Amino acid sequence: MAIWKNKAERLIAQVQPSAYKEAVKYLRKAGKLMSTQKQQAEWDQYLKSLREAHARKRRLLEILDGLEGNPIMKKRR
Helix, strand or coil, X not given: CHHHHHHHHHHHXXXXXXXXXXXXXXXXXXXXXXXXXXXXXXHHHHHHHHHHHCCCCHHHHHHHHHHCCCCCCCCCC
């Protein structure tokens, strides 16, 4: 799990939207592993810390929304 996190964090540090998309692949692997190991709370905290550390990276936040299953754009009524 630490391997996937490290790879993702190195990609995020590149500050390029294409790198963010690549980072999500590793974040998904880490999240899946943590979920199977009953570490969902730790995973949620990790995503929260990523959001806080990279709050100014709007495109990354959009990608993280997709990772968490949140829609990027809200539907109009």
